[in-house]
Amino acid sequence: MSSNVPCHICAAPVQEFFDFGRQPLSDAFLPADADLGQEFFFRLAVGVCESCTMVQLMEEVPRNRMFHEAYPYHSSGSAYMREHFENLAKQLLSTELTADDPFIVELGCNDGVMLNVIAGHGVRHLGVEPSGGVADVAAAKGVRVRKSFFEESVAKEILAADGQADVVYAANTLCHIPYMDSILAGVRTLLKPTGVFVFEDPYLGDIVERTSFDQIYDEHFFFFTARSVQEMARRNGLELVDVERLSVHGGEVRYHLAPAGRRSPSEAVAALVAEEERRDLAGLGTLREFGDKVMKIREDLTALLEKLRAEGRTVVGYGATAKSATVTNLCGIGPDLVPFICDTTPAKQGRLSPGTHIPVKEPSAFSGDYPDYALLFAWNHAEEIMAKEQGFREAGGKWILYVPDVHVV
DSSP states (O other): OOOOOOOOTOOOBBEEEEEEEEEEEEOOOTTTTOOOGGGEEEEEEEEEETTTTOOSSSSSOHHHEEEOOOOOOGGGGGHHHHHHHHHHHHHHHHHHHOOSSSSEESOOOOTTTTTTOOOHOEEEEEEEOOOOOHHHHHHHOOOEEEEEEOOOHHHHHHHHHHHEEEEEEEESSOOOGOHHHHHHHHHHHHEEEEEEEEEEEEEEEHEEEHHHHOOSSOOOOOBBBHHHHHHHHHTTTTTEEEEEOGGGGGGGEEEEETTTTOOOOOHHHHHHHHHHHHHTTTTTTHHHHHHHHHHHHHHHHHHHHHHHHHHHHHEEEEEOSSTHHHHHHHTOOTTOOOEEEEEEEETTTTTETTOOOBBETTTTHSSSSSSSSESOOGGGGHHHHHHHHHHHHHHTEEEEESSSOEOOO
């Protein structure tokens, strides 16, 4: 159906292609004694711009509701992700941060996992992080952090204090921010003419190919492709000059943007744009077919969980991820089907999952008395988790996954 919602990039009409229904804030884990009647919900629906092809949410959730002092996600929580960011830091140090007195700014630096490596090499840096709790963790490591949201006015203040940046970097941050014009104006203000803006986020091509629908939740506003990023950059005085496919978080792309005309785009850019065109990735038919696959997963997952319950099998959740909110609320999975979710994050333990109110427990609740099945919400870390939980497998336990379809391993 058509929508009157204007695109956040170019203001053309956005066509809705799937509605996940009433959803809570994905990271708003509730105290066990919370007044459940006060929980915030919104309509999670996704559409595609008829002009610039940017896929985006139809409704914007106020940013202060999502990113705040108690924001629970820590980038350092996964050894795999720590290694990913350490390698990226080393790559930037050897390529873009080689001039005299280089300077890098990271948008959404979280707990400083990447900038900690940069700081260790004595390179000038600044993390801009609105979530105070994780910003404090970064600062405790010796990372220089500014607690604020990044926008054009903040960029001007940083420029006045620190000068221009060789690199502006963001990981799993840019897709969170609806006000892209202010962000990119700030990046343009801050970057040296020879500088580069590097960001990595979930890739729509992988989401569609794998039906990884749980990547769609309140914090993810945009779902990028090379084509839509190219258009977004062009409208803001920047140019997409390189792309790298990444395996993290179920499939991402690292985009490199430079001031227009300053660098020659790599062959990888044209190749990825051509691949997207061949797949008709932003076509309504493709995206509606994706929606049909989501509904099939919902049907299969609820049927499996109800069957296991009827057979007297025990099933628990593994990984109280932000994206698990989309799954549990779309599928109506509550404590009757999954009595609890185990998670290593202390800030989530003893609380209830958003919307469906499944208790979150510490990992000992999982290993103390293994269930028959574990529903793996943190499927993007499946290899790391399964290697760690060999005891579960040896005890006869089986994993339930739902990407790219519902299957038991």
